[in-house]
Amino acid sequence: MSAVDGLTPVDWARVRGDFPLLARQVHGKPLVYLDSANTSQKPAQVIEAVDDFYRRHNANVSRAVHALGSEATEAYEGARRKLAAFLNVRADELVLCSGTTFAINLVAYSWALPQLKAGDAILLTRMEHHANIVPWQIVAQRTGAVIKVAEIDERGDLDLDAMYAQMTPEVKLVALSHVSNVLGTVNPVREICREARRRGIVSVVDGSQAAPHRALDVAAIGCDFYAITGHKMVGPTGTGALWARREHLAAMPPFLGGGEMIREVRFEGTVYNDPPHRFEAGTPNIAGFVGLGAAVDYLSGIGMARIEAREKELLAHATEALSAVDGLRIFGEAREKAAVISFLIEGAHAHDLATLLDLEGVAVRSGHHCAHPLMHHFGVPATCRASFAFYNTHEEIDAFVAAIQKVRRLLA
Structure with missing residues (x-):
């Protein structure tokens, strides 16, 4: 004890x-x-939740009115609500996806590609995971934007004064990790996002290494996008989420097309569903998200x-x-x-x-x-x-x- x-x-x-x-x-x-x-x-509680779903409730979500379909949909949406409460965000601003890599790519393709142009800049940090570097390089290559890098000191802390000096008018987006997966550095994301917002810069935070280890209040951080991965927070693999401000989600085109992300399809054109379902094409990892809901319960219980x-x-x-x-x-x-x-x-x-x-x-x-x-x-x-x-x-x-x-x- x-x-x-x-x-x-x-x-x-x-x-x-x-x-x-x-x-x-x-x-x-x-x-x-x-x-x-x-x-x-x-934990056994997560393993058993996944097992119980497949044994007793397995059906697709949002497609059937029978009992199993209703149970599966409620379990899936229940996981969204639990995760939203865990992050202190609105459930209708939380896109469920396979993890942080998918989430950051969603921002890159659906927000950054339509927004950025030649002469714009994306500010990253030296300590970023490849998942928070490569998507922005793809965006830069396709739009003509450039990548700028905020450096660290000998201890592994960001040089904040230098970083803020780099937030010049051409910078349209800053992307950084909340916690470094190599150094363990906990970045002052609330302060950094505040400085970015003051300058009209959109902020993306990789929360993969933060969500499993510390209480999160994403609303208080003040970022525009926050990404997490379920398998690092005692949940199943292939689960995660992207939180985004409602105004961004409403303006972003879908990343993938298919079932569930539509309201009406005609050969003349398609009317897309409202966010967050607009960004959740196809059958999701339902059992995985049931397990992630159990993982949130487990972490919150401790x-x-x-x-x-x-x-x-x-x-x-x-x-x-x-x-x-x-x-x-x-x-x-x-x-x-x-x-x-x-x-x-x-x-x-x-x-x-x-x-x-x-x-x-x-x-x-x-x-x-x-x-x-x-x-x-x-x-x-x-x-x-x-x-x-x-x-x-x-x-x-x-x-x-x-x-x-x-x-x-x-x-x-």
């Missing part, structure tokens, strides 16, 4: 017991799963403030322990940081290090983490990344550090 900052105690051992996969072994060793920034594990406090404890423990390892370099020491540690050991390639750690039962990610420009900034081809979630333990961190020490001796 633990309590932090006046919050009521949580039995984290009981919480951990909700995640069946965490009980397994890998290579004969107890699994230490430290790759939640890549994808989180799923409380995001408790989850954030728990993960700060784990991050502090891991940072202190890893800082004592000779030859280990940590990338990213921002003033405000989420529970992610990217690191290298002198003389060891990230992939070799991760492979040897796996033999000790420790799962970390190695590679460029879909952040090539950030790797170039630090002058390395890849790093290892340990990412923690509330279901991890202090004992797992000790086992992780012991495994690193063992691997370091092997590589010496």
Whole structure:
């Protein structure tokens, strides 16, 4: 049991017991799963919700008046309402989609392509995931707009003064991550979006690494678009959402055409449905969104403030322990940081290090983490990344550090 900052105690051992996969072994060793920034594990409550949908309620949504169709539609729309409450936004401003990558591409194709022109600029940051870079490059190539890059300091914090100086009249859009998937940097998105709005710049926030780990009030952030991914927040893969201001959704043409996104179709022309359904062509991942609704219930039941406090404890423990390892370099020491540690050991390639750690039962990610420009900034081809979630333990961190020490001796 633990309590932090006046919050009521949580039995984290009981919480951990909700995640069946965490009980397994890998290579004969107890699994230490430290790759939640890549994808989180799923509690039994989410797994059972998906299973129950397929066993008892499976039907398509918004197409049938029979009982199963009504149940499926209510479950799907119920997930939208739960997610909207979780983000503090209106449900009719929330487009359900496969995740952040789809969501950002939706903004790129349906908002940016019709709006931008030669001479315009898109402002990104050095720490962006490829999903928040490549769509804007496609837009720039097709419209003649240019990409500008806001840089970071040696700690991994954005240089805000320089960023605001870059918000010149030709900048029409700024896109940035709420939390860096490599550095763990928590960006002051509310302040940045306020500065963008003052200048008439539309803002897009990638919330993939924020939604699983901290309480969100998207309305208070003041952005124009906010994207999240369900599989990182203990939900199923292939789920996520885009929140957008109502005026943008109303003006944006559809990204995909097909069923459900229409009001009336004639060969002479089509009348599109109202948002958000205008952007939800075809049969959605219904069972996945039922699971995402269960994931929102699960996270809310624990409380995001408790989850954030728990993960700060784990991050502090891991940072202190890893800082004592000779030859280990940590990338990213921002003033405000989420529970992610990217690191290298002198003389060891990230992939070799991760492979040897796996033999000790420790799962970390190695590679460029879909952040090539950030790797170039630090002058390395890849790093290892340990990412923690509330279901991890202090004992797992000790086992992780012991495994690193063992691997370091092997590589010496």
